[in-house]
Amino acid sequence: xxxxxxxxxxxxxxxxxxxxxxxxxxxxxxxxxxxxxxxxxxxxxxxxxxxxxxxxxxxxxxxxxxxxxxxxxxxxxxxxxxxxxxxxxxxxxxxxxxxxxxxxxxxxxxxxxxxxxxxxxxxxxxxxxxxxxxxxxxxxxxxxxx
Numbered sequence: 390x391x392x393x394x395x396x397x398x399x400x401x402x403x404x405x406x407x408x409x410x411x412x413x414x415x416x417x418x419x420x421x422x423x424x425x426x427x428x429x430x431x432x433x434x435x436x437x438x439x440x441x442x443x444x445x446x447x448x449x450x451x452x453x454x455x456x457x458x459x460x461x462x463x464x465x466x467x468x469x470x471x472x473x474x475x476x477x478x479x480x481x482x483x484x485x486x487x488x489x490x491x492x493x494x495x496x497x498x499x500x501x502x503x504x505x506x507x508x509x510x511x512x513x514x515x516x517x518x519x520x521x522x523x524x525x526x527x528x529x530x531x532x533x534x535x
Contacts, residue, residue, distance in 0.1 A: 392470070399467040406462040410455055418452075420459060420467075424474060426452035431478045435485040437533040438511035440520050446511075453479075453506050479506070487512050489525040 403420040411417040418426065430449050433439075438446065456475055460468055486509035510526040515533045522529060 395467060395470070396464075399464045402462060402464045402467055403459075406459040409462060410458055417455070420456075420463070420471070423452045423455045423459070424471065424478075427456060427475065427478050431482045431485065434482060434511045435513075437513040437515045438530075440514050440516045440522065443520055443522070447507060450506055454504070457503055482506060482509070485512060486510055487528075487530075489523075490527045 407417050407419055430452060442449075456471075460472065460475075463471065489508050489510050510523070510530065512530050513533060514522070514530045516522070516530075
C-alpha cells in the first residue's frame with residue numbers, strides 16, 4: 390500500500406475514525422493496525438484455526454467490524470487506498486471459511502452485506518477433541534491432526 394500520496398486531510402480522517410471508534414477505555418488501534426489485525430487473523434484461519442482459542446474466534450472478528458465502521462469515515466483517497474487491501478483479505482477469508490448453518494428465522498448475510506464475516510467458520514482447524522465445536526459449524530471442519 391503506497392501511502393506517499395496521502396495528504397494531511399487523509400491522515401486526519403484516519404485519526405478521526407480512531408477517536409470515534411475508541412472503545413470504552415478510550416483507546417483504539419490505528420487504521421493500519423486494524424488492517425494488519427485482519428490480515429493476521431485471515432492468515433491464521435487459512436493455516437488452520439487453533440480451537441483452543443475457539444471462544445475468541447468471534448471476538449477476533451472485531452477488527453473487521455472496526456474496518457467496516459471506519460471506511461465511511463475516511464476521505465475518498467484513503468478509502469480508495471484501503472478498500473482493495475481489505476477486499477483482498479476478505480476474499481481470502483471467504484476462501485478459507487464456510488457459511489455457518491443458522492437455525493430459525495435468521496439467515497446468513499451475503500458477502501456484500503455488513504457483518505457477513507460473522508456468518509462463516511474456518512474450514513480447517515487444529516482441534517483439541519475436548520473442546521466442542523459450535524454446532525452451526527457444519528459440516529464439521531477438516532482437522533489438521535487427521
